Amino acid sequence: ISFIPKFINHLFRCKPISMVGAEQLLLDTHSLKTVLLDLPSIGSQVLRKAPASYTKIVVKGMTRAEMILKVVMAPHEPPVVFVDNYIKLLADGNPETFQKILDMKGLKRSEQSSMLELFRQRLPTPPSGAEGGPSLSFSAPTPEQESSRIRKLEKLIKKRL
Numbered sequence: 001i002s003f004i005p006k007f008i009n010h011l012f013r014c015k016p017i018s019m020v021g022a023e024q025l026l027l028d029t030h031s032l033k034t035v036l037l038d039l040p041s042i043g044s045q046v047l048r049k050a051p052a053s054y055t056k057i058v059v060k061g062m063t064r065a066e067m068i069l070k071v072v073m074a075p076h077e078p079p080v081v082f083v084d085n086y087i088k089l090l091a092d093g094n095p096e097t098f099q100k101i102l103d104m105k106g107l108k109r110s111e112q113s114s115m116l117e118l119f120r121q122r123l124p125t126p127p128s129g130a131e132g133g134p135s136l137s138f139s140a141p142t143p144e145q146e147s148s149r150i151r152k153l154e155k156l157i158k159k160r161l
Contacts, residue, residue, distance in 0.1 A: 022073045068090065
């Protein structure tokens with residue numbers, strides 16, 4: 001699906017983004033993920049599951065979009081905790097992606113440079129003899145956990161309104 005990478009690129013264009021804006025985008029992203037997963041069977045007389053490859057692509061891509069928004073919502077103080085949280089949630093050792101997240105948070109350039117330096121220091125080093133960059137892995141939350149988080153977020157938003 002070429003939609004998901006475009007969606008993520010458009011997320012990165014939202015800068016600076018407020019906490020409430022990020023929360024709403026997270027809710028919208030979750031809804032969009034649900035719609036995309038149901039898309040193959042919409043309007044069909046026969047209820048059948050979407051192909052596993054399609055489901056895998058949608059879940060992986062939209063979970064990444066959700067993780068980007070969760071990192072944006074996380075407080076950036078203390079910086080070490082923020083950087084570690086980014087590495088854990090996004091499993092992305094790319095400084096350009098980290099820079100985009102900092103832009104989305106609306107941090108000043110002086111803050112960004114120190115955060116980028118910290119980010120480079122905190123990246124796990126690849127085992128000796130390993131090819132390529134750092135190997136980072138994370139387990140995606142289960143749909144039940146994600147649903148629970150979304151409900152909590154919806155309640156928070158309702159309280160603020």
